[in-house]
Every structure is written in structure tokens, then in C-alpha cells.
Amino acid sequence: MSDLLxxxxxxxxxxxxxxxxxxxxxxxxxxxxTADDVLERAAARLPEISRATVYNTLGELVSLGExxxxxxxxxxxxxxxxxxxxxHLVCSVCGTIRDVHPSGDPLADLPTTERYGFTVHEAEVTxxxxxxxxxxx
Amino acid sequence: MSDLLxxxxxxxxxxxxxxxxxxxxxxxxxxxxTADDVLERAAARLPEISRATVYNTLGELVSLGExxxxxxxxxxxxxxxxxxxxxHLVCSVCGTIRDVHPSGDPLADLPTTERYGFTVHEAEVTxxxxxxxxxxx
DNA sequence: TTTACTGCAAACCGTTTGCAGTTCC
DNA sequence: GGAACTGCAAACGGTTTGCAGTAAA
Numbered sequence: 001m002s003d004l005l006x007x008x009x010x011x012x013x014x015x016x017x018x019x020x021x022x023x024x025x026x027x028x029x030x031x032x033x034t035a036d037d038v039l040e041r042a043a044a045r046l047p048e049i050s051r052a053t054v055y056n057t058l059g060e061l062v063s064l065g066e067x068x069x070x071x072x073x074x075x076x077x078x079x080x081x082x083x084x085x086x087x088h089l090v091c092s093v094c095g096t097i098r099d100v101h102p103s104g105d106p107l108a109d110l111p112t113t114e115r116y117g118f119t120v121h122e123a124e125v126t127x128x129x130x131x132x133x134x135x136x137x
Numbered sequence: 138m139s140d141l142l143x144x145x146x147x148x149x150x151x152x153x154x155x156x157x158x159x160x161x162x163x164x165x166x167x168x169x170x171t172a173d174d175v176l177e178r179a180a181a182r183l184p185e186i187s188r189a190t191v192y193n194t195l196g197e198l199v200s201l202g203e204x205x206x207x208x209x210x211x212x213x214x215x216x217x218x219x220x221x222x223x224x225h226l227v228c229s230v231c232g233t234i235r236d237v238h239p240s241g242d243p244l245a246d247l248p249t250t251e252r253y254g255f256t257v258h259e260a261e262v263t264x265x266x267x268x269x270x271x272x273x274x
Numbered sequence: 275t276t277t278a279c280t281g282c283a284a285a286c287c288g289t290t291t292g293c294a295g296t297t298c299c
Numbered sequence: 300g301g302a303a304c305t306g307c308a309a310a311c312g313g314t315t316t317g318c319a320g321t322a323a324a
Contacts, residue, residue: 014299103247122266125262
């Protein structure tokens, strides 16, 4: 994510304090923030940042492919910095999300007869279970 | 889905015209309706049905396990009658959704080292691609 | 007869939008 | 200087809720 600002610049985008802060907030692994989380953390560093700008910037990062939107059962979408392709492991009780990297390619498991004429590009897996803190003792 | 009403009754739920109609609307394969779709189709048979009742009934069917909520990138959740476990194939352009049944168990592809101490119960796969109508010619 | 269920309407909350003002290049 | 970006505030749309009335058992 560190050279994200370079890629933005290469696309002709202006580097502003707001965009820099949003990019910084999203840096790291196992980061799955809501737009509101991002606003809160960004505002801690740049108090005058607005909700609209956070949404604008998130949308831009998504269309750049730097960030992936992740729809959960909650109402709010999660924003996931997409350094390397990965899948998600979600706790059914507390909602904790971890990034996981399964062995093998899920795409290979979808036979032609089950593709309905689609050209299939990717598979996105959500594993569900109980995290250690929520597991019955 | 046909004996759903029996299962509801067994749980002590009252069988009303509204619940019957919602259950009927959700019957079938490749059915992934929004709450609004359900309301529209239910109202075609039972004009006085209300939005609140549709949401109530959908929520009940979900907690019964008869219907599965499916969060898409769109704002509206989809409701999927859950007769047999299955996964989804989604067109990235038009949003068409098909039920698919991959060979093999995606759960087997998640090594212990990638489970972060979770007890993993299920895997939910979303395949993305282009449907025949949206594929470039 | 009892109490679960329904319908109405308003509230809720995440997200989007229009626009005037600002700032980066 | 000019286009791109920001902040504000209002609108939007799917979902939830409170409550008075209705109907299943």
C-alpha cells in the first residue's frame, strides 16, 4: 500500500492530505473497516475531513482495484486493502474477520456443466465458524 | 419448501395467508429475490400484504434456516430458499445469479494453520464472471 | 378468548448527491 | 487560472420499529 500514492499520481489524481490519510488508515493485514471506521480514524489525524470525502476516496480506491468492498450480513460494507488476493474467515458470533489463504484454487472445483455458459473469472470464499473467544468452553 | 408450513406449525407458528404467500413466492431454484421483489410478487396474490409483514416473515424464515440471506454488492439483500446447500455464480455486469454445486468441499482447502483457532463450520463461495448475454461477442 | 400477527407510518442508518467554496498543479 | 477536490447538508433507499387493530387457534 505504501506506493499507492504513486499509483494514484500516475493516474493523474491529486494527492491531498485527505487521500493520504485514508490510504494510511487502510494499510495493513486483517483490516476490514466500515466507512464509518475509516472516517473515525482518519478524523483522528485530520479532524476536518468529511464523510463525503471518505466515501469518495473509498470509491476511487475500489475502482483502482486497491481496495475491495466486502458485503457482510451487517448493513455496512467493509473495505479491505487488497494487497494480495485472499479470502475471509468470519466469526458467526462476534463478526471478527481474518484474511485467509486456502490451498488450491476454488475455481477448479466448478465443473463446466455448472457454469451455465458463464465466463468465470474469480471465486470469493467466506468461511464461517467460531473464533477462539466465542467458542463454547 | 412444500412442507415448510408444517414445520412452521410444528414450531408453534400461526399459519396466515401472508406467510403462506411469502413461502410460495420463495419456492424454486435460482430464486434470489430482494425483499421488495417478494413484496411485489406477494402483493400480486394478496394485495393487502404489508412491507413490514414481508420483512417479519423473511426474518423468521431465515432464523428457521429455511431461507438464507445473501449479501450482494447492491444495497438490497437477497433471499434464497435453502433446500439444498449450494453456492452462487454472479454476473459482474447484470447481476444475474445462478445456484451452483461445486465438486469437492471448499472447507477441505483451508489448512489448520490458516484457521486462527476458529472452529470452521461452513464455506460460502461466490463465483464471479460474465453471463452469456453480457459476454463480449 | 387470548395473544400472536398484521398494517401503518415514522424512524433509522449507511450511502449518495448537488453545489458552493477551496486547493492543488 | 482552471480543473479537480472538499465539506456541508439534504436526499435517498433498504430495513427496522412502535403501536393500535385484527384474526388464528
